[in-house]
Amino acid sequence: MEEKLTVLVVDDTPENIEVLAGALGKEYRIKAANNGHVAIKIAQMQPAPDLILLDIMMPDMDGYEVCEILKSQPNTAHIPIIFVTAKISPEDEIRGLQLGAVDYITKPITPIVALQRVKTHLALANQKRELYIQVEEQTQEIRQSKLEMIERLGRAAEYKDNETGMHVKRMAHYCYLLGIASGMNEEQATRLKNAAPMHDIGKIGIPDGILLKEGKLTSEEWAVMKTHVEIGGDILRNHSHSELLKMAYTIAMSHHEKFNGQGYPKGLAGEEIPLVGRIAAIADVFDALTSERPYKQAWSDDRAFGLIEEEAGEHFDPKLAALFLSLREQILEIKERFKD
Template sequence: MDKSMVEKATVLVVDDTPENIDVLAGVLRDLYKVKVARNGEIALKITRSPSPPDLILLDVMMDGIDGYEVCRQLKEDHSTRHIPIIFVTAKIAQEDEVKGFELGAVDYISKPISPAIVLSRVKTHLALYNQNRELDRKVLEKTQEISDNQLKVVQRLGRAAEYKDNETGMHVIRMSHYTYVLALATGMSEKDAETLRVAAPMHDVGKIGIPDSILQKQGKLDEDEWQVMLTHAEIGAEILGDDSSEMLSIARTVALSHHEKWDGSGYPYGLKGEAIPMVGRIVAIADVFDALTSIRPYKQAWSVDEALGLLKEESGRHFDPSLVTLFIACIDDILEIKSKFQG
């Protein structure tokens, strides 16, 4: 291990006997920053502080909370479970070792300690700890790269449908961000709201399967043409498939449900009220608002007030009334997104 990394590492020594703390601290302090705790309660407080240790040397037999309980609590806490714990104890029967390893400890050092063994074990487990942190960083970086690439593919798939329908390039980006804001306003978790934001651009992907003569017709569609147009929701679901991916599964639900209406007059299934999936109800509002307030070859952009007026008018008919109220309450965030993603 790089010497500078060793010197920066912090080791927490936990023991209720001051003499034992002095011995371990004396062994470690030339190479490591040493913190000490004389009972389990203090050890938990130090480890859960903004500056936690990199490794813990933990006595087993202590008054109050013993070492096993300290280990159990730290390993159950997501913020501290990664910190390696080495038990330092005279209680070294096989069943005690098994119990410690089952709780998540990485090693045992027996008392009375050997300074050379203490330094060797600490060095080894800090090296493993740093390797694991670097591996976690690389995995997270690669996962983010995959997620970013997936989002780009999704956005381009959404754009493919837009090109068929004379939409502007920023429509799917704006409406997906509106979707995220509204989803959070409903109480949806950030993770689920983000998944919906990524999925939303594929809401109209089924339009790829609709003939240009219908999609790009300037006048009103006749009955036969309209019946063909109605199939794009189901075509979209077929394109997205029955995939195990959470994002694609939500995208499929959105494609099928964002043209359903609160009063049951929508398509493809005529779902009504809360029978319409929440994600579809959210995307419906975001999609219509952006379509109304954007310039199209066949119309001028509506003002924000006009668009909000239509949402209010259609509340309880086209749209979920509670979602309309939440969307209007978020209008400052919506307008900030609209301004940011012009085009």
């Protein structure tokens, strides 16, 4: 049997509560409050009422004030409120609707009218809720598709010099972990994780003969290799509408900068380098060291962590390097989970 919806009746006159309870009680579960303070407490309980019938003229706190408070709080703002009043001017009616009420019922109450109004607005609220769920599902699907496309574009670049493309997954998760440890909130760190896979998208523009060369690059070849930063920047530039792509651009342009100013492409130093670039630098280098590449064998975990420690203050932000070292157990768990 389907559970009854709940209607909260708020009125300082017991007789009015009895009339409404009698009119609605067969179809709905009724809760009652004889003043505004009690009404707010009941509305904030879980599960919340599905609809509120609210008297306007009450001592201490009138219905308008109760409505305003409920509509200002996220956990009660969605509840439909119908005002119940003996008489009302057009100005008062406008005021109530502006505060968020959906309708008015006038006293003396006609039970069949009250029941029909409640049915109508509960049906509308249910339709609104269903529509919201559908929109959220579709929005989430679009959002997820965009994130998958970004990751796959990042992996497209990595496939040129990495057999599985798992580097971008590991590096992204290292970035998230270090972002949280450095003080980012969940939203910022998640955006960093989603943007990080684009850090080397510019490798798409580097000739395979250079990218896949076994052995040391010549100075001319290294100059070409370094242009992947600007190529990546060109791909990601001018996406002012997307915070995610703006962050991806920043990472692509700054993850090869060094804390001592000896990096590229701009030779930025210290905190001139954006935080996301400093984080990505550590994550990228660690994963590159511990991964097999055409030109090198994979380093041991101890040796790679040792280099991060040695290069603190030179290649890497020393504070971030120390945080990364403190996260060794979580880092190695990610490395194992997304191994090639």
